[in-house]
Amino acid sequence: MALRVVSVLKRRLGGPGQKLLRSGNLLSATQHRWEKMPSSVGFPVTSRRSFSKTALIVDVDHNLGIATMKMNNPPVNSLSLELLTNFVIDLEKLENEKRCRGLIITSASPKIFSAGLDITEMYGKSSAHYAEFWKAVQELWLKLYMSNMVVIAAINGSSPAGGCLISLAGDYRIMADNPKYTIGLNETLLGIVAPFWFKDTLVNTIGNRASEHALQLGLLFSPTDALRVGIVDQVVPEDKVQDTALNVMSRWLSIPDHARQLTKTMMRKPTVDRLLKQREADIKNFVSFISRDSIQKSLHMYMKHLKERKE
């Protein structure tokens, strides 16, 4: 499979990408590049960098023009305020890298892509904290959904709620074929409500009726069902997720950037504008909703249930 990916990349990427792929082995070619690459904006000499503090591992391959971002926040890649903030910072850096045209988002931990928003950020805290947290969630969605890069989610584990949102904000989703993994916007199961822009993102992907069904019931889909309903675009064997992501990326990167980007903007801007127009109101709404005693209690019970499952 790796060789097939290399030949597709050779065909679709011209210039330096082709030269470096001449060895016929994508991994060794990439490794070689990481060692030789000069410094570039935001990312250091080796082109490969691990942000252990930020719980994100970002590898940038300048010659292929592809970055891979691995969420690395054990045990379940929950999206804490810190992780959200650093996610946005790294996205901005990548966005500013002229040669970086594609981004693959995946998880460093097998089995969990992301458990979604960190629930502990949403209960027992101050209103100011909830406001800051929600602003960070908005910011990440805005940046991802409107990214100039081709964004592919390589979903190598379960991806509930906020994890599903990250996947939906990309341009293409590939999920590992493991019936133990699930994906979906399950907010109602926690006694909370997916905000309108989570809902809009889902509607834009799978349509109104399927979204209403999925959202009201808080459905978590197996890979097969997620493919059937259109939440993901492809389901592949677990060990083929990354190769498939590279392969699909090469197809998307073969389209001239300006044409593809303008098309993406045309499709997504109305959805984004809806949030931008009422961003502050959305924050206020979140803070007032999440601060309700009944909601705090629901979240507390849900966390308790998660912990008791293990005992």
Ligand SMILES: CCCCC/C=C\C/C=C\CCC/C=C/C(=O)SCCNC(=O)CCNC(=O)[C@H](O)C(C)(C)COP(=O)(O)OP(=O)(O)OC[C@H]1O[C@@H](n2cnc3c(N)ncnc32)[C@H](O)[C@@H]1OP(=O)(O)O
């Ligand atoms: C008209 C009015 C409208 C108002 C609307 C206004 C505003 C909208 C309001 C709210 C919107 C909020 C949107 C929320 C989005 C979210 O993303 S909420 C998070 C949803 N996530 C989940 O439901 C997933 C929960 N987790 C799991 O199902 C499982 O943990 C798993 C991901 C499948 C992994 O399972 P497993 O490998 O068995 O691991 P454990 O369950 O044992 O978990 C390990 C530890 O991690 C803790 N944990 C799990 N998930 C989270 C999380 N999301 N946040 C924080 N912590 C989490 C879990 O408790 C374990 O901790 P301990 O080891 O026991 O300490």
